[in-house]
Amino acid sequence: MSKTAEQTPTEEMEHPVSPYLRMDRIPHIWCPTCGIGTVVRCYADALEHTGVDLDKLVIVSGIGCTGRVAGYMKLDAFHTTHGRAIPFATGLKLGRSELLVTVFSGDGDLVGIGGNHFIHAARRNIDMLVILVNNFIYGMTGGQNAPTTPTTARTSTMPFGNFERPFNLPHLAESCGATYVARWTSLHVRRLTKSFREAIDRKGFRFVEVISPCATLYARLNKLGTGFNLMRFYHDNAVIDHNADTRDLDINFQDKIICGKFVDKERPTYSEMMHEHYRKTLGDKFVPTPEEGGMIRDTEEKPVSKGKKPAKSRKSKASVSKSGKK
Amino acid sequence: MKTDPSGVLTGQHYLDGDHACGEGAMAAGCRFVAGYPITPSTEVVERISRRFPMMGGTFIQMEDEMASMAAIIGASWTGTKSMTVTSGPGFSLMMENIGLAAMMETPCVVVNVQRGGPSTGLPTMVGQSDMMQARWGSHGDYEIIALSPQSPQEAFDLMIDAFNLSEMYRVPVMFMTDECVGHMTEKVVIPKAEDIEIVPRKLTEKPPDKFWPYVTDKSMIPEFARAGDGYRFHTTGLTHNERGYPVMSAECQQECVTRLVDKIRHNAEDIIRFEEEDIDGADVVLVTYGITARVARRGIDIARRKGIKVGVIRLIVVWPFPERHIRELAPKIKAFVVPEINYGQIVLEVERCAAGQTRAVLVPHMGGSVHNPADIADAILEAAK
Known part of the structure; x- marks a missing residue:
């Protein structure tokens, strides 16, 4: 296939988290002063400090600016359809329970088109970390109104100001059953990294919302200045309150943003509930899906009668086609 | 295995x-x-x-x-x-x-x-x-x-x-x-x-540093790496190259989509499956599938008793479609008759493959029940005229 995407690796100066990134895909597509890159950096730092087995870590994104994150992480990475990252990740986790699953996507993707999946995965307590970068707007498509757009903020589809009420995401996540809920801004790099580290080590449906500047659309449409001005705004208006009641975490236009870790509790995951229930009801008859997955392996190595083209011939030629064109 | x-x-x-x-x-x-x-x-x-x-x-x-x-x-x-x-x-x-x-x-x-x-x-x-x-x-x-x-x-x-x-x-x-x-x-x-013979997942045997997820050979079917086996691959719904990386270009779209389609089209003869009966010398050939293939038996019997030579092609694999077979058969018969519980879907494919060499007659039925076999028999008799 085409090789036009390949970049010359810039290896003169190694970035501290480059082992976690697909450096052959850098530069990324995000705008100057966008906060997503910062969130990715914090996540990569957290991975380094938690020492998780990266071979077992999968990252799943949907569509949108943050939906591109999976494409830059050097992990088993899935860039899926709009809104469906969470159910896709559910299949990965239930198919092979030893996997550690991170869903990394945006507000429009996860709680707009994917809102139903979000609440059900939280309700079931599917074991996954969901990182939601909230820039208050649909960035990739040009600044349309989001389910997170603060009331009165202008967007390209609410040119006279948004009259809808946005989601309070920590409250939504907590009320649906999330075991870990935190909110930070992309200015809070140390606290955000610490939250990622904690959340990676926990079990169940873990949710971290990161408020992040979109200078190109949100700030421009609302005459809020540059990305730097937004970071300044976070600096002046973010209030850390770990004990806040999640019901009080609405974000109003250009008003204070309450940050912190609001929920950190244990609750049996979907798989734990299923296993415990089946053990109780079915006893010895219950056979759980193996941790390494439900793949049926060929134990006796016989030729496959159905396969007209044996796998062997395929393998020997594959390396040829890789070096040249097909 | x-x-x-x-x-x-x-x-x-x-x-x-x-x-x-x-x-x-x-x-x-x-x-x-x-x-x-x-x-x-x-x-x-x-x-x-x-x-x-x-x-x-x-x-x-x-x-x-x-x-x-x-x-x-x-x-x-x-x-x-x-x-x-x-x-x-x-x-x-x-x-x-x-x-x-x-x-x-x-x-x-x-x-x-x-x-x-x-x-x-x-x-x-x-x-x-x-x-x-x-x-x-x-x-x-x-x-x-x-x-x-x-x-x-x-x-x-x-x-x-x-x-x-x-x-x-x-x-x-x-x-x-x-x-x-x-x-x-x-x-x-x-x-x-x-x-029971089953085809297992064909996992790649290449080491992770030699593996790209969409490299193929003549078979056009890439090797598979599972999530969690250390390959750290990337896959996407975007148009992508052999590495599974998005490439927004006409050239990559050409290669990516062509292979997705051709891996089936070029192997169609291996995939296609149908049963046929009394095709040689048939006046009319019924092309049928699913439950309607069984309902049609009665219609075929009625038509045969009235002296019509009726052949049958029962599609088991419907897609890909047995295009070559229909095309070659078309000039030898008076008509294809296609009963189906819709207002004409597979009949369009039969008509396309017949390419004007013979007629393709739909026996439509909108659903809620199977066909009345008499309707199928009537269509066969009409088509045989």
């Missing part, structure tokens, strides 16, 4: 088509099913949810069909054979991620127990009107494989083929059964596990 015996209920059974379909999936090695309840398909997952805990399978009832389809793609990337089950309205919702499965080249099986449509249509009654949707329902160019069983026994047997084909060609396979087969109870013989 031989299948895992834990999923095989060897013996003679009295099963409806939905239960037989579920048994076929389990016998084929399916160990992950995500679904959402919808009549008339629900019995398939009811059967599976009762049996899966005893064979290491996982069933999850998702919040909707979009989620079900997404979940089976995710599970398939762990190497687990995966399936979802639905009917018309749910099939529509699955189209989004059927496209993703085609684009990511994810083996999986989608069962559609067809009912009358459009929209909510006839939830409890038969239809065959999703045949074109099975082929073209998701946006963009892609090819899939579709099978259509005519009996509970075939619902079992063809399920194994469906899983095998999905593994061989790395495509979503559409299992296009219908309410009538689904709810018809007949004898189903389930063979011993050692007599």
